[in-house]
Amino acid sequence: MPCPYLDYRESADGKSFDVARPYCGAAERFVQPMRADVCNDRFELDHETDCEIYLDQADEGQS
Amino acid sequence: MSYERFLADEPVVVTAALTGGIHGKEANPNLPETPEEIGKAAGDVEAAGASVVHVHARTDNGERAFSTERFQAIDEAIRRHADDVIIQPSTGATGAPTEKRHLSLQTDPPPEMASLDMGPLNRYERLTSENTVATIDALYDEMADRGIKPELELFNDGHRNEMYGLLDRRNLADPVYATLIFGPGTLTRPRPRNVLTAIAGLPDGALFNTLGFGRHQLPFATMGILFGGNVRVGLEDNVYYESGELAESNAQLVDRVVRIARELGREVATPAQARAMLGL
Numbered sequence: 405m406p407c408p409y410l411d412y413r414e415s416a417d418g419k420s421f422d423v424a425r426p427y428c429g430a431a432e433r434f435v436q437p438m439r440a441d442v443c444n445d446r447f448e449l450d451h452e453t454d455c456e457i458y459l460d461q462a463d464e465g466q467s
Numbered sequence: 468m469s470y471e472r473f474l475a476d477e478p479v480v481v482t483a484a485l486t487g488g489i490h491g492k493e494a495n496p497n498l499p500e501t502p503e504e505i506g507k508a509a510g511d512v513e514a515a516g517a518s519v520v521h522v523h524a525r526t527d528n529g530e531r532a533f534s535t536e537r538f539q540a541i542d543e544a545i546r547r548h549a550d551d552v553i554i555q556p557s558t559g560a561t562g563a564p565t566e567k568r569h570l571s572l573q574t575d576p577p578p579e580m581a582s583l584d585m586g587p588l589n590r591y592e593r594l595t596s597e598n599t600v601a602t603i604d605a606l607y608d609e610m611a612d613r614g615i616k617p618e619l620e621l622f623n624d625g626h627r628n629e630m631y632g633l634l635d636r637r638n639l640a641d642p643v644y645a646t647l648i649f650g651p652g653t654l655t656r657p658r659p660r661n662v663l664t665a666i667a668g669l670p671d672g673a674l675f676n677t678l679g680f681g682r683h684q685l686p687f688a689t690m691g692i693l694f695g696g697n698v699r700v701g702l703e704d705n706v707y708y709e710s711g712e713l714a715e716s717n718a719q720l721v722d723r724v725v726r727i728a729r730e731l732g733r734e735v736a737t738p739a740q741a742r743a744m745l746g747l
Binding site for chain 2 (some may be wrong): 412419421423424425426433434435436437438439440441442446447449450453454455457
């Protein structure tokens with residue numbers, strides 16, 4: 405299941421694109437393409453173990 | 468040894484890394500992602516003096532793509548926009564299954580060259596590009612079967628050992644072509660003395676390419692030119708033209724390094740000259 409902070413947007417943060425791109429609601433910025441594979445849990449990647457942004461957010465949620 | 472190539476006025480092979488597999492238009496809106504954009508960029512860098520284009524594939528929204536069909540579309544777009552440039556797809560794919568890394572080698576016709584990462588490197592805080600010995604051998608074997616020249620990417624000094632291991636296990640055609648990579652993290656620390664150490668550690672007769680990430684692109688390209696090597700520039704490795712100013716295009720970065728090469732007395736290689744030098 406994709407990261408709950410992942411969204412696809414055509415514009416945000418002063419940037420706009422023709423096609424909606426991956427956007428991280430935790431970092432509040434568009435996601436690099438390589439990181440987007442983690443956000444989407446593609447291949448053997450898992451945002452719960454492989455993404456420091458998600459993990460930092462999870463830690464903050466617990467504290 | 469390598470400086471003799473500078474003294475001999477040997478032309479510089481300029482590789483333009485157009486797109487990459489890490490960042491995209493979110494970092495620089497001028498970075499080409501679609502096959503048509505990549506094809507047009509290839510034509511522009513060829514006109515500026517590049518003889519090789521290093522390519523990665525993307526989906527229409529900029530995410531990573533690995534299919535042969537997407538690389539085929541890129542090849543065809545490059546052939547529409549460029550005259551004779553050498554196409555060098557990546558076989559790198561951090562976090563993706565090994566089998567996907569072979570797909571860029573399976574276009575029709577096969578590419579003349581392809582990159583071959585020589586060992587592991589870290590990405591972000593929790594990813595590693597594994598590049599096991601078995602993966603390197605398997606990718607090399609498919610390149611050999613298809614007549615593809617490997618561009619050996621040495622991200623750090625340990626990868627030099629891995630290169631010699633490959634040379635022991637396989638019979639690579641001369642000249643060995645190695646890219647010496649400098650930058651942060653797992654990469655060789657970007658200091659001038661490390662360029663000389665890396666060059667000195669290459670096999671006899673090897674040709675090399677220098678690649679500096681980010682702000683190191685220009686100084687390490689310049690050192691590559693001075694030390695008798697070849698250079699790689701482009702938006703894959705550096706999205707800025709100068710501090711705080713995004714590059715307008717890959718061609719802008721190529722144009723600058725070509726200008727520097729000529730000021731230093733070296734002409735840039737045409738694609739035909741590059742093929743002869745690299746044994747393609």
